[in-house]
Amino acid sequence: xxxxxxxxxxxxxxxxxxxxxxxxxxxxxxxxxxxxxxxxxxxxxxxxxxxxxxxxxxxxxxxxxxxxxxxxxxxxxxxxxxxxxxxxxxxxxxxxxxxxxxxxxxxxxxxxxxxxxxxxxxxxxxxxxxxxxxxxxxxxxxxxxxxxxxxxxxxxxxxxxxxxxxxxxxxxxxxxxxxxxxxxxxxxxxxxxxxxxxxxxxxxxxxxxxxxxxxxxxxxxxxxxxxxxxxxxxxxxxxxxxxxxxxxxxxxxxxxxxxxxxxxxxxxxxxxxxxxxxxxxxxxxxxxxxxxxxxxxxxxxxxxxxxxxxxxxxxxxxxxxxxxxxxxxxxxxxxxxxxxxxxxxxxxxxxxxxxxxxxxxxxxxxxxxxxxxxxxxxxxxxxxxxxxxxxxxxxxxxxxxxxxxxxxxxxxxxxxx
Numbered sequence: 001x002x003x004x005x006x007x008x009x010x011x012x013x014x015x016x017x018x019x020x021x022x023x024x025x026x027x028x029x030x031x032x033x034x035x036x037x038x039x040x041x042x043x044x045x046x047x048x049x050x051x052x053x054x055x056x057x058x059x060x061x062x063x064x065x066x067x068x069x070x071x072x073x074x075x076x077x078x079x080x081x082x083x084x085x086x087x088x089x090x091x092x093x094x095x096x097x098x099x100x101x102x103x104x105x106x107x108x109x110x111x112x113x114x115x116x117x118x119x120x121x122x123x124x125x126x127x128x129x130x131x132x133x134x135x136x137x138x139x140x141x142x143x144x145x146x147x148x149x150x151x152x153x154x155x156x157x158x159x160x161x162x163x164x165x166x167x168x169x170x171x172x173x174x175x176x177x178x179x180x181x182x183x184x185x186x187x188x189x190x191x192x193x194x195x196x197x198x199x200x201x202x203x204x205x206x207x208x209x210x211x212x213x214x215x216x217x218x219x220x221x222x223x224x225x226x227x228x229x230x231x232x233x234x235x236x237x238x239x240x241x242x243x244x245x246x247x248x249x250x251x252x253x254x255x256x257x258x259x260x261x262x263x264x265x266x267x268x269x270x271x272x273x274x275x276x277x278x279x280x281x282x283x284x285x286x287x288x289x290x291x292x293x294x295x296x297x298x299x300x301x302x303x304x305x306x307x308x309x310x311x312x313x314x315x316x317x318x319x320x321x322x323x324x325x326x327x328x329x330x331x332x333x334x335x336x337x338x339x340x341x342x343x344x345x346x347x348x349x350x351x352x353x354x355x356x357x358x359x360x361x362x363x364x365x366x367x368x369x370x371x372x373x374x375x376x377x378x379x380x381x382x383x384x385x386x387x388x389x390x391x392x393x394x395x396x397x398x399x400x401x402x403x404x405x406x407x408x409x410x411x412x413x414x415x416x417x
Contacts, residue, residue, distance in 0.1 A: 047264030106139025236260030240349030341417020
């Protein structure tokens with residue numbers, strides 16, 4: 001063995017690509033051991049909202065570290081968790097009354113799926129089938145992979161995955177086919193539909209309109225099918241509102257939140273559920289309790305970070321920053337859209353994306369490593385999804401850094417499309 005012993009996620013070590021050593025970060029930038037300043041154009045995998053090392057969040061973590069580091073959360077509690085839960089209920093739809101803590105987006109989805117199945121079993125109407133949208137992605141644990149698209153991400157683990165019902169992605173002009181398929185599937189009384197609201201992320205930054213989300217929720221409600229909103233990526237302002245569901249007037253039965261929950265500082269996730277789902281698990285019968293936990297559930301320092309994030313949302317003009325970033329990116333995206341080789345330019349909130357016209361498409365496109373190298377050489381953290389290039393920066397990014405990002409994307413279009 002030579003070099004670092006670390007096995008990195010979503011990294012093909014056989015390609016021998018450089019792995020920069022990051023020493024510190026601030027705002028919208030990372031700094032490496034060899035003296036480079038790297039613009040974080042994807043918020044370090046969609047997590048960093050207000051910028052790296054936000055002073056209020058860092059101070060909250062430091063203060064909490066001097067009080068309580070970690071305790072068991074099964075049958076015990078602490079004030080950071082209580083404060084955070086109260087804060088979440090104050091800003092999210094009133095129908096979501098219960099907060100279950102976990103530690104990542106994938107686990108928040110696992111929790112949601114188990115809540116849905118447990119609900120139907122405990123009320124004496126066991127249902128086992130789950131519905132998903134084509135091209136969806138909900139994480140890399142077994143349940144989360146099962147409700148995601150089958151393909152390169154999970155081919156090796158196919159024997160472990162359970163069957164689901166899949167409805168087609170609501171592509172432009174074909175939305176009704178999606179709704180009709182959902183209507184047919186719901187007649188067989190599935191347990192739940194899980195969706196990424198408005199944007200399918202890892203599936204290629206695929207956008208669909210809010211009215212479709214509204215209709216999917218209506219169909220599920222009409223057939224008494226639970227509706228799970230995976231807002232792990234779309235939450236915390238990414239789509240222009242606190243949650244993407246707001247834009248469709250949708251209140252789900254279950255909502256998953258992570259990534260920006262702590263401003264991206266430390267890992268934490270929550271799964272919020274309706275009172276009916278909670279009540280189905282509350283009983284004098286211990287066999288009906290909700291069987292899920294992890295050792296670090298509701299870590300006090302992570303909860304303190306998230307509570308500080310909520311304070312920022314309450315006390316600072318976060319949505320104004322989001323709107324400003326959306327407008328500044330729209331101007332630059334418009335210029336990109338007119339370039340040869342660029343197709344399907346799209347934007348929602350702080351997220352923009354384009355596709356490069358190429359025969360070699362998909363996540364495993366040979367173009368992807370070349371694009372990665374192109375952006376890395378220009379001191380940018382951009383991580384294309386095959387021939388799809390997307391931008392999702394922290395809300396604090398300035399115009400100079402935005403210019404550098406979009407200039408490099410324009411260069412890529414000229415070189416590779």
